[in-house]
Amino acid sequence: MIKKYLFLALLFPSIFYAQSERYPVYDGCKGLEISAIEDCFFATTKKHFFAEFKTPVIVANENYKGTANVLFIVTKEGDFQIIYVNTPYEEIKKEVERAFKVFPRVVPAKYNNRDVEMQFELPVKFPIERNIEVKTTTKTKGNIALKEDLFVTVEKNRIADSVFLEHNSQLNIPFTHQKYVDYEFALHKANGTHTASKPYVYSEINKYLDLSEQKKKFLKPEKKSWLGRKLWNEHLLQVKKKDFWFTLDFLVDVQLGKDNSDAAYTYNNSRIFTVNGGLGDKFSYSATIYESQARFADYVNSYISNPSLLTRPKNSEGLVPGRGKAKSFKDDSFDYPVAEGYLSFQPNKFMQFQFGNGRNFIGDGYRSFILSDVSAPTTYLKMKVDFWKIQYTNIWMWNTEPSISSISNPNEHARKYIAAHYLSLNLTNKLNIGFFETAISTGENGFDAGFLNPVIFYRSVEFNRGEDSGNAIIGLTGKYKLTNNISLYSQLIIDEFSVGNLNDLGKWQNKFAYQLGAKYFNAFEVDDLFLQFEYNYARPYTFAHKSPILNYGNYSQPMGHLWGANFYEAIAIARYKKDRWSFSGKLTLGKKGFDFEDEVVSYGGNIYQSYEDRFGDTGNELAQGNTANIFIADLQATYLINPANNLNLFAGFTYRKFSPKVSTSTFPGGNTVWFSAGVKADLFNWYLDF
Numbered sequence: 001m002i003k004k005y006l007f008l009a010l011l012f013p014s015i016f017y018a019q020s021e022r023y024p025v026y027d028g029c030k031g032l033e034i035s036a037i038e039d040c041f042f043a044t045t046k047k048h049f050f051a052e053f054k055t056p057v058i059v060a061n062e063n064y065k066g067t068a069n070v071l072f073i074v075t076k077e078g079d080f081q082i083i084y085v086n087t088p089y090e091e092i093k094k095e096v097e098r099a100f101k102v103f104p105r106v107v108p109a110k111y112n113n114r115d116v117e118m119q120f121e122l123p124v125k126f127p128i129e130r131n132i133e134v135k136t137t138t139k140t141k142g143n144i145a146l147k148e149d150l151f152v153t154v155e156k157n158r159i160a161d162s163v164f165l166e167h168n169s170q171l172n173i174p175f176t177h178q179k180y181v182d183y184e185f186a187l188h189k190a191n192g193t194h195t196a197s198k199p200y201v202y203s204e205i206n207k208y209l210d211l212s213e214q215k216k217k218f219l220k221p222e223k224k225s226w227l228g229r230k231l232w233n234e235h236l237l238q239v240k241k242k243d244f245w246f247t248l249d250f251l252v253d254v255q256l257g258k259d260n261s262d263a264a265y266t267y268n269n270s271r272i273f274t275v276n277g278g279l280g281d282k283f284s285y286s287a288t289i290y291e292s293q294a295r296f297a298d299y300v301n302s303y304i305s306n307p308s309l310l311t312r313p314k315n316s317e318g319l320v321p322g323r324g325k326a327k328s329f330k331d332d333s334f335d336y337p338v339a340e341g342y343l344s345f346q347p348n349k350f351m352q353f354q355f356g357n358g359r360n361f362i363g364d365g366y367r368s369f370i371l372s373d374v375s376a377p378t379t380y381l382k383m384k385v386d387f388w389k390i391q392y393t394n395i396w397m398w399n400t401e402p403s404i405s406s407i408s409n410p411n412e413h414a415r416k417y418i419a420a421h422y423l424s425l426n427l428t429n430k431l432n433i434g435f436f437e438t439a440i441s442t443g444e445n446g447f448d449a450g451f452l453n454p455v456i457f458y459r460s461v462e463f464n465r466g467e468d469s470g471n472a473i474i475g476l477t478g479k480y481k482l483t484n485n486i487s488l489y490s491q492l493i494i495d496e497f498s499v500g501n502l503n504d505l506g507k508w509q510n511k512f513a514y515q516l517g518a519k520y521f522n523a524f525e526v527d528d529l530f531l532q533f534e535y536n537y538a539r540p541y542t543f544a545h546k547s548p549i550l551n552y553g554n555y556s557q558p559m560g561h562l563w564g565a566n567f568y569e570a571i572a573i574a575r576y577k578k579d580r581w582s583f584s585g586k587l588t589l590g591k592k593g594f595d596f597e598d599e600v601v602s603y604g605g606n607i608y609q610s611y612e613d614r615f616g617d618t619g620n621e622l623a624q625g626n627t628a629n630i631f632i633a634d635l636q637a638t639y640l641i642n643p644a645n646n647l648n649l650f651a652g653f654t655y656r657k658f659s660p661k662v663s664t665s666t667f668p669g670g671n672t673v674w675f676s677a678g679v680k681a682d683l684f685n686w687y688l689d690f
Contacts, residue, residue, distance in 0.1 A: 023136075024074045024118060025107040042134045049122065050130050052099040056091035059126060064281065065203060066168040067210060068092050070122040071157060072100065076115040078108040083119070084154045086161035088242065096124070119153065123210065155221030160212045163219075163234050163644045165245045167211045170284040170344040170352065171276055172199035174646060174683045175359075175373065177366060178584055178638075181530045181575055183209060184364075185521040189484055194391035194424045196434060196477060197384065198361040201344070201352065215643040218580060235644050246277030249645045249681075253292070257652075257676025261298035263332065266674065268294040272681055274645075286356075287341035288683070294320075295333040297674040299656060299667075300688055304334055306666040308599060310548070310608040311556040313402030314413070319556050322686055324376035325402055340377050354382040359684070360395055362422050362436065363477070364489035365534050366571055367561050369513045370436045370475050371395070371420060374687045375557035383454060389426040394419075394454045396447065399554040403608070408444055416442040416549055418559070419451035419458055424477075434477035436493075441470040442549050471550040473543070485522050491515040493560070495542045495552075505539070506619045508604075508611065513538035513565070532573040540566040540593065540604020540620050546612045553607055562687050566605035567592035567623060569630075580640040588632040588689050593625035597664045601625075628660035628667065632689050638682070651677040654688075 022034055029040035068087035075081055080103040085093045109118035122134050173183065175198050183200055186209035187193040193208070205211065220232045230236055235247040253270035270292040278284040295301065304318035304326055313319055317328040326334040342356020359373035360380065379398040384391065397418040404414035420438035427433060439451055439458035450461040458472055475493040482488055495511035517534035542565040543552040552559045563569065569590035576583045593605045602609035603625025615624060632654065639649040656672040663669040 022110045024078065024109045026104070027106075030107075045120075045122070045134050046130065046132070048103055049099055050128070052102055053095060053124070053128075055126065055128055056089065056095055058091055059089055062281070064089070064126050066126055067206070067212070068096070068124045068126070069157060069212070070096050070124060071119070071153060072122065073117055073119045074106065074108060076108050076117050078106045084157050086157045088240075092124075121153075123213075152221055156216045156219045159219050159221060159233055160216040162240060163238060164212045164215060165238065165240055165247060165278070166276060166284075167202050167206050168281065169202050169276075169278045170282070170346045171202055171278070171286055172342070172344070172354075172358075173202055173205060175199040175361060176682050176685055177573075178575060178582055178636075179646075179682065181521070182214070184519070185530075188481065188487055188519075188521065191429045192389065192426055194386070194426070194432065195479070196362050196364055196424055197391060197393045197422065203346075218640060218643040232642055233644060234642075244277065244279050246275060247644075248275045249273075251645060251647060251681035251683075253290075253678070253680035255676045255678035255680065257297075257674060257678075259297040259672055259674040261672075263295060263298065266295050266297055266676060267333075268292065268296075268678075270294075270680075272683070274683075282346050284344045285342070286344075288339070290323075290338040292323075292337065293329045293333055293335050296688075297654070297672055299658065299670075299672050301332075302666060302668055303690070308666060309403065310599060310606065311403050313556065314405065315411075316402070319402070321557065321688065321690070322374055322376060324555060338377065350385055350387045352382075352384045352386075354380070356380065362393065362420075363491060363515075364479055364487070364519075365491070365515055365517045365536075366532065366573060367515065367534065367536050367569075369491050369493040369515060369536070369538070369560040370422065370477065371438075372558075372560055372562070373685055374562045375553070375559060376555040378554050391424040392454075393422045393424070395421075396452065397554070398446075399559075401549055401553070401556065403556055404549055406444075414442070414549055415446075416440060417447045417451070418552075418554075419447070421454065421458070430481040432477075432479040434479075436475035436477065437472070438474075438552070439470055439472045440545075440550050440552065442547075471545050471552070473552060485520060487519045489515075489517045489519070493542070504618070506621065508541055508614050508617055508620050511539055511542040511544075511565075513542050513561070526576075528577045530573075530575040532571075532575075534571045534573075536561060536563075536567075536569045536571075536590075537622075538563070538565040538567055539622065540624060541602070541611045541614060542566075542604075542607075544602070544604070544607045544609065544611045546610050548608050548610055551607045556608065558607055562690055563590070563592055564605055564607045566603060566625070582638045582640070584634075584636045586632075586634045586689070588630065588634075590630045591623045591627060592630060593623040593627050594660060594664070594667055596626050596662060626661050626664070628658060628669075630659075630690075631655075631657040634689065641679070646682045647679065648682050649677075649679050651675075 023038045023041045026044045071084040072082050080100050082097050082100055085096050108115045120136050123132050183205050184195055187195050190208050223229050223232045235249050237248040239246055251272040255268040257266040270290050272290050274288040276286045304320055313325045316325045318326045320326045320336040323336050323338050326336045329335040340358045342354050344354045346352045357379050358377050361373045362371040381396045383394045399416050400413050402413045406412040406414050418440050422436045424434045437458050473495050478490045480488045493513045496509050515536050520531040523529045523531045545551045558564050572587045574585045593603050595603055595606050602613040603615050635653045637651050641647045654674040660669050
């Protein structure tokens with residue numbers, strides 16, 4: 001009896017494997033266990049292909065960078081057959097076909113002991129990389145391979161080839177914290193990468209993450225009507241030629257909601273026109289125009305209508321945070337147009353230049369003291385150099401302060417000029433440090449030529465121009481790769497610091513800020529679960545100046561942290577995605593010191609208040625003045641409609657508890673409950689968590 005049970009125990013696994021799928025078998029893989037045949041097939045396929053494939057001369061001469069995805073099948077007879085090659089070069093297609101013609105006949109794949117056709121995908125990266133992954137795209141049912149999968153896969157590749165034109169371009173990937181989790185994770189897992197300088201460029205990220213592969217799984221090839229294709233798969237207009245391409249979209253950000261104020265409802269109605277394109281493989285361009293009207297939750301409306309002469313734009317009805325000047329619309333709403341655009345040029349593999357109107361971000365956190373994207377778009381010139389263990393970013397900005405009039409023309413807003421550079425250095429595969437410096441100047445003659453030097457210590461230029469003729473800030477960053485899933489990051493900003501007075505932080509000259517944070521990708525081994533914790537601290541009067549025009553700000557908002565200075569803040573963030581769905585939750589807890597309504601005395605929280613009006617030379621404490629306790633809970637859910645233009649359905653819920661000593665017209669105390677939903681193109685970060 002025991003022998004019978006032993007026989008059955010040995011028989012059942014054999015029956016199980018006999019009913020399972022087996023990959024095609026090369027002669028050199030015969031005799032291996034079933035579990036090893038798959039790896040042997042993939043390894044041998046790569047060996048045969050790259051031994052035969054030769055990069056076409058025209059591809060090498062044009063320094064083409066990109067991926068040609070080769071879709072092929074192994075037939076029931078054991079022959080290799082090319083189905084589709086998505087590449088702009090006919091020469092690559094012909095060379096791929098030639099390479100596969102010399103493949104040997106193999107033992108075909110089997111399912112339930114029957115010969116079946118099996119489908120595979122081979123990405124060929126240029127310049128040639130042999131360390132790539134061959135994968136199967138066949139699903140089986142019963143004893144046959146699903147034939148409709150072949151059609152669907154071919155159609156998805158065809159659509160991706162004609163739609164995702166930007167993936168090898170020098171265009172910026174629209175910077176949103178939710179979307180950037182995948183990009184940061186891909187960079188984090190690789191060695192020798194830099195993650196702080198954002199936005200990332202498509203061609204840069206495409207080296208570490210196959211962007212087309214990420215997106216084409218969301219395509220719907222069954223949508224054949226013009227409306228169906230444009231809604232689910234394509235740009236409104238897309239043109240692709242050998243030497244140039246461009247896309248055009250008309251998008252929306254339409255939101256409807258309700259908060260707990262007396263207003264009937266909240267809304268945002270943005271019509272967005274955007275065009276992107278490339279000329280050759282070195283030059284790209286982008287332009288986006290927003291025409292918007294909105295009524296927000298009551299606390300945001302109060303901020304927009306802020307009557308303070310320190311920050312209220314002249315000749316306007318207010319300031320929409322992160323977007324710019326507003327004018328009144330109907331009785332209780334705002335109209336706020338925004339225009340962004342840039343030119344991008346990469347002359348070689350080491351350097352990239354951009355010139356345009358937009359926003360930049362330097363840091364690894366949700367917030368950044370060094371440079372953030374919380375204020376309105378500004379004119380900038382950016383140069384980025386990437387070589388060896390170094391990434392060096394220079395940004396020159398022409399900022400506007402709408403609450404201050406130009407000296408030469410009272411009807412014109414005052415301009416100021418910011419030169420910033422950031423050096424990122426990988427000391428080891430795990431440890432990265434960064435050095436930051438910025439100089440702020442003003443005047444009718446524009447940038448001092450000394451600040452245009454990309455390799456100079458700005459502090460010395462600022463000092464030699466004359467005492468108090470400008471402002472300078474320095475900073476240090478650090479990032480440590482704890483594991484392949486966890487990173488630790490930090491920032492330290494020094495606006496002014498009295499080393500001899502370290503034993504007395506109450507002295508007003510001790511102006512500094514720091515950040516500590518951690519990120520956990522695929523947390524607890526759950527795919528696409530992301531967790532983040534961050535702590536931010538800024539002393540009173542940090543980023544301010546005795547002449548407000550020389551503070552570290554732009555368009556009446558900070559260039560660093562949204563809250564300005566004189567605060568501490570703790571943030572916990574969770575993000576998760578599944579198929580087309582994305583979810584995020586954020587908790588913010590902090591304490592900040594504001595000025596009182598009359599703004600006669602500066603307590604160090606408003607960077608647009610001169611520090612000459614300070615509370616005192618000594619005895620300064622964190623969150624002094626009109627102290628407010630702040631708690632914000634924010635939940636968001638989105639459903640991706642179109643992967644080509646980032647159009648989403650979304651719903652959001654915000655709870656805000658704001659408890660100051662004294663309520664003011666700009667920052668009234670109270671609780672806010674705000675729900676909103678709608679459809680929007682996810683193109684930028686919008687920070688309303690203040």
